[in-house]
Amino acid sequence: xxxxxxxxxxxxxxxxxxxxxxxxxxxxxxxxxxxxxxxxxxxxxxxxxxxxxxxxxxxxxxxxxxxxxxxxxxxxxxxxxxxxxxxxxxxxxxxxxxxxxxxxxxxxxxxxxxxxxxxxxxxxxxxxxxxxxxxxxxxxxxxxxxxxxxxxxxxxx
Amino acid sequence: xxxxxxxxxxxxxxxxxxxxxxxxxxxxxxxxxxxxxxxxxxxxxxxxxxxxxxxxxxxxxxxxxxxxxxxxxxxxxxxxxxxxxxxxxxxxxxxxxxxxxxxxxxxxxxxxxxxxxxxxxxxxxxxxxxxxxxxxxxxxxxxxxxxxxxxxxxxxx
Numbered sequence: 001x002x003x004x005x006x007x008x009x010x011x012x013x014x015x016x017x018x019x020x021x022x023x024x025x026x027x028x029x030x031x032x033x034x035x036x037x038x039x040x041x042x043x044x045x046x047x048x049x050x051x052x053x054x055x056x057x058x059x060x061x062x063x064x065x066x067x068x069x070x071x072x073x074x075x076x077x078x079x080x081x082x083x084x085x086x087x088x089x090x091x092x093x094x095x096x097x098x099x100x101x102x103x104x105x106x107x108x109x110x111x112x113x114x115x116x117x118x119x120x121x122x123x124x125x126x127x128x129x130x131x132x133x134x135x136x137x138x139x140x141x142x143x144x145x146x147x148x149x150x151x152x153x154x155x156x157x
Numbered sequence: 158x159x160x161x162x163x164x165x166x167x168x169x170x171x172x173x174x175x176x177x178x179x180x181x182x183x184x185x186x187x188x189x190x191x192x193x194x195x196x197x198x199x200x201x202x203x204x205x206x207x208x209x210x211x212x213x214x215x216x217x218x219x220x221x222x223x224x225x226x227x228x229x230x231x232x233x234x235x236x237x238x239x240x241x242x243x244x245x246x247x248x249x250x251x252x253x254x255x256x257x258x259x260x261x262x263x264x265x266x267x268x269x270x271x272x273x274x275x276x277x278x279x280x281x282x283x284x285x286x287x288x289x290x291x292x293x294x295x296x297x298x299x300x301x302x303x304x305x306x307x308x309x310x311x312x313x314x
Contacts, residue, residue, distance in 0.1 A: 013186040017177035024171040033192040036305030039292055045304050082271055084280055086243035088311045114239055116314045123241055125282055135196055147202050148193030149306030154245045157273045
């Protein structure tokens with residue numbers, strides 16, 4: 001099963017690598033990871049998406065919550081939550097097909113953030129499924145560069 | 158100086174923790190880190206933002222480019238590039254001040270993605286500075302939850 005794990009940690013060096021290591025040490029591959037400061041610069045939030053056995057994830061959560069540098073770790077996939085991801089996509093375009101690419105971007109309510117002679121850069125936000133659908137539609141034009149943030153999530157209500 | 162490092166890596170377990178460890182091992186604190194799959198599911202892109210000595214960062218880049226699991230590592234802060242970050246913000250609101258919070262969200266072209274009796278959740282995309290300004294304006298209402306992705310970047314042109 002997929003797990004979306006949100007971990008509040010002290011913003012100290014080594015904490016991030018240590019926590020990422022706790023997953024890989026148990027043979028888990030991290031599908032995505034996003035880390036940023038919170039409103040308190042001494043605290044960061046990590047959002048980790050992994051696929052794996054429920055019981056093992058539960059064990060890792062317990063282990064996380066015992067770490068000195070971890071303030072709180074929760075599995076958001078256990079409750080209703082809002083998930084979003086951001087992607088920057090640089091697509092190969094010509095004067096001829098540029099319009100087509102912009103139309104696809106519009107349908108996905110994404111934004112053109114840069115235009116060059118041979119390329120167009122698009123910023124898109126959505127669920128993982130929406131981003132995947134957009135990438136799939138743009139692939140035939142040629143993806144020159146792609147950066148995605150990995151998912152972040154907050155509990156609903 | 159600030160460095161925005163983009164690393165294409167093989168999507169294998171342990172790689173992420175190993176690379177994060179290369180920075181913390183040299184005493185660098187990672188300001189933000191975003192990792193997501195590329196159009197090729199066997200390849201992930203990590204975007205790492207660090208502050209630090211230019212020469213040490215250059216050494217780390219060289220070291221990264223020598224790793225078997227690293228396809229390419231570049232310092233995007235050395236070239237013109239586009240940077241974006243995504244944040245989800247859950248703000249404490251009452252029936253009285255909800256309008257005010259929505260107005261602030263509108264000014265920042267951010268989107269209300271959830272409304273509850275006592276809260277509003279906002280999705281915003283922008284440069285690090287824009288996100289910081291938004292957080293600063295919303296702080297007085299009370300931030301209940303905040304998740305940010307960390308920055309991603311692509312080279313311009």
